Amino acid sequence: MKEYLDGIEEIKRQGGKILLGGKTMNRPGNYVEPTIVEIDWRAPIVKTELFVPILYVLKFDTIEEAIEINNSVP
Numbered sequence: 001m002k003e004y005l006d007g008i009e010e011i012k013r014q015g016g017k018i019l020l021g022g023k024t025m026n027r028p029g030n031y032v033e034p035t036i037v038e039i040d041w042r043a044p045i046v047k048t049e050l051f052v053p054i055l056y057v058l059k060f061d062t063i064e065e066a067i068e069i070n071n072s073v074p
Contacts, residue, residue: 001030004052007045008035011054014043019057041069 001024009050021035034053039046041058060066 001032001051004032004054007052007054010045011037011039011043014017014044014045015040016043021053029054040073047073 005024008018014019016037016039019036019038021033022037023033025033027033032053034055036055036057038057038059041056041060045054046058058066058069060069
């Protein structure tokens, strides 16, 4: 739960926009909403594995650029 909430805050600090989700669920246990985030592909958080249900939406102009972005992650 902490990694999820810390990740959401870091995403916002790095210019990310929460499109869907981004909250904990009000019920027993450690449940969080699956989250979709729009963020620049150059944001460092994109290259960090958080092990939480966050999906990044990245903009690109060509398929070649999309492949380059995907291959730039270590």
